[in-house]
Structure formats: structure tokens, C-alpha cells
Amino acid sequence: MNIDLDDRQRGIVDEAAEFARTVLAPRAQENDEKGVFPREVLKQMAERGYLGATVPQEYGGLGLDPVAYGLLVAAIESGDCAASRLLTVHVALVAEAILKCASTEQIREWIPRLARGETICAFALTEPDHGSDAAGIQTAYTVHGDEFRLNGRKRWITFSGIADLLLVIARNEETVSAFLIESATEGVRIIPQRGLMAGKACHISEVVLEDVVVSKKNMIGQPGQGFTYVVNAALDHGRYSIAWSGVGLAEAAVDAMVSYAKKRSQFGAKIGTFQLVREMIAEAVARVYAAKSLCLRAGETRRAGKPDSIIESTIAKHFAAGAAFRTACDAVQIHGGNGFSNEYPVERYMREAKVLEIIEGTAQIQQMVISMHGLRRFGRG
Numbered sequence: 001m002n003i004d005l006d007d008r009q010r011g012i013v014d015e016a017a018e019f020a021r022t023v024l025a026p027r028a029q030e031n032d033e034k035g036v037f038p039r040e041v042l043k044q045m046a047e048r049g050y051l052g053a054t055v056p057q058e059y060g061g062l063g064l065d066p067v068a069y070g071l072l073v074a075a076i077e078s079g080d081c082a083a084s085r086l087l088t089v090h091v092a093l094v095a096e097a098i099l100k101c102a103s104t105e106q107i108r109e110w111i112p113r114l115a116r117g118e119t120i121c122a123f124a125l126t127e128p129d130h131g132s133d134a135a136g137i138q139t140a141y142t143v144h145g146d147e148f149r150l151n152g153r154k155r156w157i158t159f160s161g162i163a164d165l166l167l168v169i170a171r172n173e174e175t176v177s178a179f180l181i182e183s184a185t186e187g188v189r190i191i192p193q194r195g196l197m198a199g200k201a202c203h204i205s206e207v208v209l210e211d212v213v214v215s216k217k218n219m220i221g222q223p224g225q226g227f228t229y230v231v232n233a234a235l236d237h238g239r240y241s242i243a244w245s246g247v248g249l250a251e252a253a254v255d256a257m258v259s260y261a262k263k264r265s266q267f268g269a270k271i272g273t274f275q276l277v278r279e280m281i282a283e284a285v286a287r288v289y290a291a292k293s294l295c296l297r298a299g300e301t302r303r304a305g306k307p308d309s310i311i312e313s314t315i316a317k318h319f320a321a322g323a324a325f326r327t328a329c330d331a332v333q334i335h336g337g338n339g340f341s342n343e344y345p346v347e348r349y350m351r352e353a354k355v356l357e358i359i360e361g362t363a364q365i366q367q368m369v370i371s372m373h374g375l376r377r378f379g380r381g
């Protein structure tokens with residue numbers, strides 16, 4: 001595939017692939033088992049500038065364009081899903097939302113710290129009773145002169161267990177707004193979520209807010225823009241990021257399945273010579289190519305600033321997440337019994353791939369959005 005990238009960005013992506021192979025991949029299984037994302041790996045990612053991947057260079061970021069960012073995410077995902085999930089929440093959901101929706105003062109205050117990795121972020125939208133129906137969130141804020149007071153409970157907040165800064169969405173009756181809240185603020189409680197199928201190293205936690213006082217200068221955008229502007233901007237970037245995670249995970253799974261099929265023998269022949277195993281390999285390779293093509297197409301539309309980049313990213317996310325899950329399932333199948341063992345990475349890939357069909361909007365929510373686009377776009381004649 002011919003991908004149009006300048007030498008600087010190409011170099012960053014190539015280095016990230018090497019970092020993923022040599023630093024991230026060897027520790028991913030252990031991190032998953034221990035349920036921690038090591039601070040020293042976080043530090044290395046920050047030193048390499050990945051935590052400011054798309055942040056303009058004037059604010060200390062790498063200034064990657066959408067295509068280069070996507071390739072970076074895919075490279076990191078193929079080494080360690082947790083590292084790539086950090087990029088999605090910290091860079092795509094929070095930094096991008098601040099860059100798009102915050103005031104110049106807020107951008108100057110926060111973005112250089114985020115880009116350097118001094119401040120780690122999490123995005124707090126979902127609640128125990130409001131996931132897909134995010135517009136119905138119940139976390140409430142009240143206005144007290146120049147301050148707000150927040151109360152509520154957020155759930156499934158990736159990396160909130162180690163985050164310094166939370167982008168929290170809350171409502172005042174019909175007015176939904178977005179706030180930057182430091183985790184150390186009085187009244188913020190972080191409760192780790194245990195027993196998860198995947199994302200175990202992502203410090204996923206509940207965030208409980210009890211009479212948390214927030215200064216007016218920490219509201220992002222105007223009152224009432226929390227959902228229509230901030231959440232929509234964040235989730236658009238988040239979906240694009242997760243789409244590329246799907247590519248990276250599917251690539252890792254296809255790599256694992258082919259390596260195994262070449263080595264494992266049954267009935268006196270390598271299993272990669274059997275037609276039914278080859279069918280799984282063929283479908284997996286075609287899916288990876290298709291997912292990457294859709295992500296590149298979405299990336300090009302984002303690069304060109306076209307309005308249809310939102311639906312292109314949604315389609316890419318939907319397809320790539322499904323591609324990653326099906327490919328990871330088939331990678332387990334090709335490994336037979338060994339696919340169930342954590343001696344091989346494919347069982348982890350399968351668990352992590354399932355997450356991609358749920359976060360940043362479930363597969364069903366994407367289908368609703370894509371079908372509405374389809375009903376508008378086709379069948380006019």
C-alpha cells in the first residue's frame with residue numbers, strides 16, 4: 001500500500017513499530033496478568049512524544065497528521081493494547097477535545113503538560129445506567145457564583161486509576177457541560193474495577209464525585225456544549241483512534257496465526273497446508289487489508305478536513321473492530337488448544353479485540369449511524 005507520509009512522520013512511525021516490538025510486546029502479557037501499566041513504560045512513551053502525538057509542535061507535541069497518527073496507533077496496538085488505549089484516551093479523546101473546544105488560555109495551560117506526559121488524562125462520560133444512551137447521563141452540576149459543584153458516578157473510565165486530569169461530562173437539568181477536574185481534587189474518589197475480561201492493564205475505574213468544587217475556568221466550551229460539541233469532538237477522534245487499533249490488533253493476530261500454521265504439524269503435514277486452515281488465513285488477510293484501506297480513507301478525509309471524515313471514521317471503526325475480533329478468534333482456532341493458553345498471545349488478542357466492538361460506541365450504535373447515512377446516501381433513483 002502506498003502511503004503518503006513525509007520522512008519525519010515516517011521515521012516516527014517506524015520507530016514506534018520498533019518500540020512496540022522490543023519494549024511493549026515482551027511485557028504485554030505480564031502487564032495483563034498483573035493489571036498494571038508500568039510507570040517506566042509510560043515514561044518512555046512520554047519521552048518519545050507519543051502522549052502528544054497529534055498535538056501541534058508549537059505546544060511540544062509531535063504534530064502528526066491523522067494518517068501518521070493512525071499508523072502510530074496501529075504499531076503500538078500490535079505491541080500492547082493497553083499502551084494504545086492510553087493514546088486513545090489521552091491524545092484522541094482528551095487532548096483533541098481540549099484543542100478543538102477549549103479557550104486559548106486553557107489550551108496554553110494544559111496542552112504542553114499533556115504533550116510532555118506530565119499530566120495523564122482520562123475521559124469520564126459513561127455511568128452505571130447510561131452507556132449507549134450517553135445523552136441521559138445523571139452526573140449533576142450546580143452553579144455557585146464563579147464555581148460549580150459536581151455530584152455523580154462514572155464507570156468504565158480507562159486509565160482513571162492513574163490519571164491526573166479527568167474530562168468529566170455532567171448536566172444541570174437540560175444543560176450538559178464538560179469540565180476538566182484534577183483527580184486530586186477533594187471529593188473525587190477513584191474505585192478500581194476488578195474482574196474484567198480485558199483492558200486489565202488500563203487502570204479502568206469508577207470515578208465518584210461528591211460535592212466536587214470546580215472553578216469556572218475549568219469548564220470546556222460554553223454551558224450546554226458538553227454533549228453537542230465536546231463529547232462529539234472527542235468521540236469522533238476516539239473512534240478514529242480505535243479504528244486503527246483494530247488494524248494493529250488484526251495485523252498482530254494474522255501474524256501469530258500464520259507463524260503458528262507454518263510451524264505446527266498434524267497428520268504428517270504443516271497445518272498451514274490444509275485447505276480449511278488456509279481459508280481462515282485468506283479471510284484474515286483480506287480483512288486486514290480492507291480494514292487498513294478504510295482507515296487510510298478515513299485518515300485522508302481527516303487530513304483534507306472534509307466533513308464526511310466523521311462518517312468515514314465511523315465506518316472504519318465499525319469494520320476494523322469486527323475485523324480484529326474475527327481475526328483474533330480465528331487465530332485462537334488455528335492455535336487449537338494452545339490458543340487457550342497465555343503462553344501464546346492470541347487468547348489476549350481475542351479478549352482485547354472484543355473491547356473494540358464496545359468502546360467509543362457499540363457495534364449496534366455504529367450500525368444505527370451507518371444505516372442512517374446509507375438511507376440518506378443511497379437509493380435515490
Ligand SMILES: Cc1cc2nc3c(=O)[nH]c(=O)nc-3n(C[C@H](O)[C@H](O)[C@H](O)COP(=O)(O)OP(=O)(O)OC[C@H]3O[C@@H](n4cnc5c(N)ncnc54)[C@H](O)[C@@H]3O)c2cc1C
Pocket residue numbers: 089123124125126128129130131132133155156157158159198199204355358359360361362363364365368
Ligand atoms: C473496557 C472498556 C473501557 C471503557 N472506557 C471508557 C472510558 O474511558 N470512558 C467512558 O466514558 N466510557 C468507557 N467505556 C464505556 C463504553 O463506552 C460503554 O460500555 C459503551 O458505550 C456501551 O454502554 P453500556 O456498557 O452501558 O452498554 P448498553 O448501552 O447498556 O448496551 C447494552 C447492549 O444493548 C445494545 N444497545 C443499546 N442501545 C441500543 C439501540 N438503541 N439499538 C440497538 N442496540 C442497542 C448495545 O449495542 C449493547 O449490545 C468503556 C467500556 C469498556 C468495556
